[in-house]
Amino acid sequence: MHTLTSRCSLTFTSIFIVALAASSCSIRAEEAQPLKVAIVGLEHGHVEGFLGQLPKHSDVQLVGIADADTALWQKYGKKYSLADTLFYKSEANMIERTRPQAVLVYTSIGEHRHAIEIAAQYGVSAMVEKPLTISLEDALAIRRVAREHKIHVLVNYETTWYPSNRAAYDEVRERRIGEIRRVVVHDGHQGPKEIGVPPEFLNWLTDPEQNGAGALYDFGCYGVDLMTWLMQGETPQTVTAVVNRDKPQLYPKVDDDSTIVLQYPHAQAVIMGSWNWPFGRKDMEVYGATGYAITVAADKIRIRHEHDAEERTTEAPPLPDRERDSLAYLSAVLRGQIVPKGDLSALDTNVIVMQILDAARESARTGHSVKLSKLGD
Template structure:
């Protein structure tokens, strides 16, 4: 069973007792018209992948880009053959003039709150790149502004669109693995400098204030997101973490490798985010009381069930049309076809993710295990 539920109804976000009605299809934007989106920020390197994919999206129309760095804006305009008329240097001015349906945020993580607050004042939903924020204070402020202005806030993870992860979830929900006992998640690559990310991207990725940490936040968020989804939003009991800087000549201010142990009453999550893997990887091992499922890249799994003498390989079925990419999902939420509560991209899930990440950072600083409790209602 997938928690990304379809519903032509009011959008309920993860704010206890609060029902939020998103800006949805209207006379200005009928349900079959493309969703008009703007991009805020180009310093996040994933913006390039987004701009490459938008031309293939019949349900999305890019109407504006806000970027204060004019040299960076000009570079993207040349690279993607974009009309310079759609570029702005001021986000508020762009939203006032264009009245888009959704804001896609590609800034440093520390700027997410500011952009979401601007969009919310205009009554516009936002989708940010993972993780939600760099601090718990910002995450709580984002939740508050989402409630006050009745706008959805979504978080995009590449691994949401991996059929293998959804199939692992289905295996758990179907009882094929028994109760979850241990989940191990490996995420990362050789390092942002080593894979030649753009200079504007590298600058904030390696700034602990703008990124939250190093590899710990950059890649630890993936597994925290997946586990929170599989645990149906349960807040863990405690978080214990260690972090290393194995390449201080490259990453002197942030960690480039971390191990995070997240404890639940009857289960344990082990996150291994790193900028030191020999190859890029995003994979997960789910061990239950009676079986296991190990994801292999985006589409395949290795599984073994009770009574079997050896594991077997299976291919995950494709995701539904509304769930194959961040833009497909965004459109479905805007049109009221997906109800983002308790799923991988929802605000309630990502509030727990932020609890895990900020506790991990505190654990590294203090050398202690950090105990957690569910967030209080607003």
Template sequence: MQLRPIFLLLAIFSLLTQALRAQEPPLHVAVAGISHGHSGWILGRTGKTDVIVAGIWEPDTALAAKAQRQYKLPASLFYTNLPAMLDAVKPEAVLAFGSVYAHLEVTEAAAPRGIHVMVEKPLAANLGHARKMEALARKHRIHLLTNYETSWYPSVHTSLRLAADSNQAGTIRMARFNHGHQGPKEIGCGPEFLAWLTDPVLNGAGALNDFGCYGANIMTALMRDRAPVSVSAVTRRFKPDVYPKVDDDATIVVDYPGAQAVIQASWNWTFNRKDMEVYGDKASLSAPDAATLITRGPNGRPQERKVTPEEAKVYTDPFVYLAAVVRGKETVAPWSLYSLENNVMVVRILEAAKISAKIGKSVRP
């Protein structure tokens, strides 16, 4: 049996397309700072060729030497001068794994060179830094993405999709977010990570910034372009002997016209949790973990199911997502979890929360 010419051409085209995809060049990235405990995500990302680390900037030479040994990396990858590294290796994107305060420095070096940036959450340590970073990204037309673990969760993405459908949840009235763990020292964060994570300038706050940003990020995506009308917050220092400079617990109430979010962020819980509940006037959506979605209608009976990444259409690897954005295969939707406008709003909310906790009054962000 012979293939008709049109089917033969289609078969050849399919084979060529697959071959071209296989030959697509890897994304060359640089790592700016490795003091963040999550830097191992990229330094230890072995066995994959889609993203290649071309250079690593770390001014702490002892920390750089430690990482070199741990991940069996060549010494030639390491630099102590950020601009010099960027000019030498000419990466397509930079991954910031230093202090939150250093995110501005990384963006100031990368943006004028046309280099895209992905930072670990939150976007910036304070609103002044966030505004400067936003201006640099807009001026030089680079992608400035913020990476959260919950941005990889199928349950979160499915909740956002269902919440956006008025026929599913209806009008959103309330959302509750619980993000926290026993505390960074208690779970074994390294000394170089703790040094800035527990510093009010380098991290911007304590648990309020570290975990409050998750709820602010997801609620901003839920509300899209709707800005809060007020933010109220209470912070506590339950363990001043462990964290003498920053809060270790925060409750943030974010009010919108017709809706409200309660964000609980803590370094005091007995276990790690990242969960959320969204209440509409037709149904509620609960994401107790990365893969589980629970819906309740007017009868209150829970319907629980597992959500796969394929169903949710979510990238479970932030570096694969970054490559897709840089290559033009993915468009960062306005107000979506990684987007710049969302994450500037996150810092606005966190900044207002810090002021509110200090003065004991609601603050307009």
């Protein structure tokens, strides 16, 4: 009897090991398959960043592009040697024919909700260019549809992939500079027309119905996203915003300069998004109770701690491979290797970002601070 029991136990163990090995092989095979993605919209100039990045990602396959404008098909098809068979006029038709695992949305900001809702009907996740959408109402609708259809909705900000921002965050998280007291963020450039953005991009970027605002949304969103991340999703008590129209001859419909002040119980953020900088910039200053961290471009950081005689400038450590850029991150999320919660691209973070941006727009309109409370689930 003892021998029979031993044999049965050995047989069961062998079966378990074989099954486990087969499961591991299956997972590895699945991870080895390229991630199938499709583009929705070609009106957003940032699509060039994706198309330029794609050759570096053998793990990502572009299976379709949906846009009704055939002139844009020709423009991007020629520039990036894209096959004619990739192009579709309808997002729904493109998804039905190509079955992507995720869509990358490069429409106007005002079209984000619509593009996500179409993808959700097919159970397809989405990554949109910043910000998430144009209003809190749209953001809450996107959250509902994402939950209902069990899809991921992610937001891509260029600054998410800056090692310098992660290094500043680590200074806070590891309490090396003490509790946050003040954060100052500068983002923007000389202006979209001045730097020569494509006409299809400029048309909606300067239309408040499609962009939400001007520089307030276009560049204010970076700082709001960073501050929400640094504060671990805490909602500010008040939002105060001031906007200028310094170049009405160029931008008659929207603001071209903005300042947003976020007040927390023991911290404050000043976020300056502008189309009036003398040069492009994306940098952040984080001041704690016992030190500070100031980012320098994408990969350097200036640090001074409580007992340091002077500050030092250092190279920021590289980001993990799964977070080195938007495609690596998207792939890791869809393969279950990263849970997108509370980070810079996560939906929960970006619903709060939209609550703040919506309030900032209202504050700028009325000239009064807007009080906020925590959003319900």
